[in-house]
Amino acid sequence: MKQNITCLCGRSFSIDIEEEINLDKNADQLEKICNGTFMTFDCPECGKKHKPEYSVKLLWKSKNVNFEVLPELDRGEFYRRKKDSSSFETIIGYPEMADRIVVIRDELEPIVIEAIKSFLLAKAEETYPDKEINAWYIGKTPKGIEFHLDGIKQDEVAVMIVPYEIYEKTQSDYKKRPKNDIFTSLRHRTYLSVQNLYRHDALK
Numbered sequence: 001m002k003q004n005i006t007c008l009c010g011r012s013f014s015i016d017i018e019e020e021i022n023l024d025k026n027a028d029q030l031e032k033i034c035n036g037t038f039m040t041f042d043c044p045e046c047g048k049k050h051k052p053e054y055s056v057k058l059l060w061k062s063k064n065v066n067f068e069v070l071p072e073l074d075r076g077e078f079y080r081r082k083k084d085s086s087s088f089e090t091i092i093g094y095p096e097m098a099d100r101i102v103v104i105r106d107e108l109e110p111i112v113i114e115a116i117k118s119f120l121l122a123k124a125e126e127t128y129p130d131k132e133i134n135a136w137y138i139g140k141t142p143k144g145i146e147f148h149l150d151g152i153k154q155d156e157v158a159v160m161i162v163p164y165e166i167y168e169k170t171q172s173d174y175k176k177r178p179k180n181d182i183f184t185s186l187r188h189r190t191y192l193s194v195q196n197l198y199r200h201d202a203l204k
């Protein structure tokens, strides 16, 4: 599908966007999602980088999962809609898409990672109650799982390394008690995300 981007410099240019991507067959697109360069376009006139968000479906049969990725702008509409249009798992916003795809690529369980984010955010909010903080999965390191928290200080992230024992403990808690509030509150219909804990009251 063709779309137009109008740059602040006044130049308008056309881009090609894909509505559905098979991640098993498109290793380059998978890589772009993981490294954050998916759907970035440079203005041919002034060189400004544009990162538009469009809905996209991601098919990933080898991982047994299909995603509908919604633009961040559609977050409110997702909560307001009464039922889901498909059985696809939902992701909202491209940063969350990159995060989730890397978690699965690294063979970790998304719900366990989202639960750990909720612990990290709860702790950060005790210290910084007035800040809007986000937690992101970064990757595995020899000492543990690396997360970044942004929103505490401008243009800075707090790096947190969570030991693998915490991951394993959380995973075994989930296996034993999947109906525990800690886990059920992370999911809203097809949407699994720590963001569900922070949605505006009007969207509950």
Ligand SMILES: [Zn+2]
Pocket: 007, 008, 009, 010, 011, 043, 044, 045, 046, 047, 048
């Ligand atoms: Zn431009």
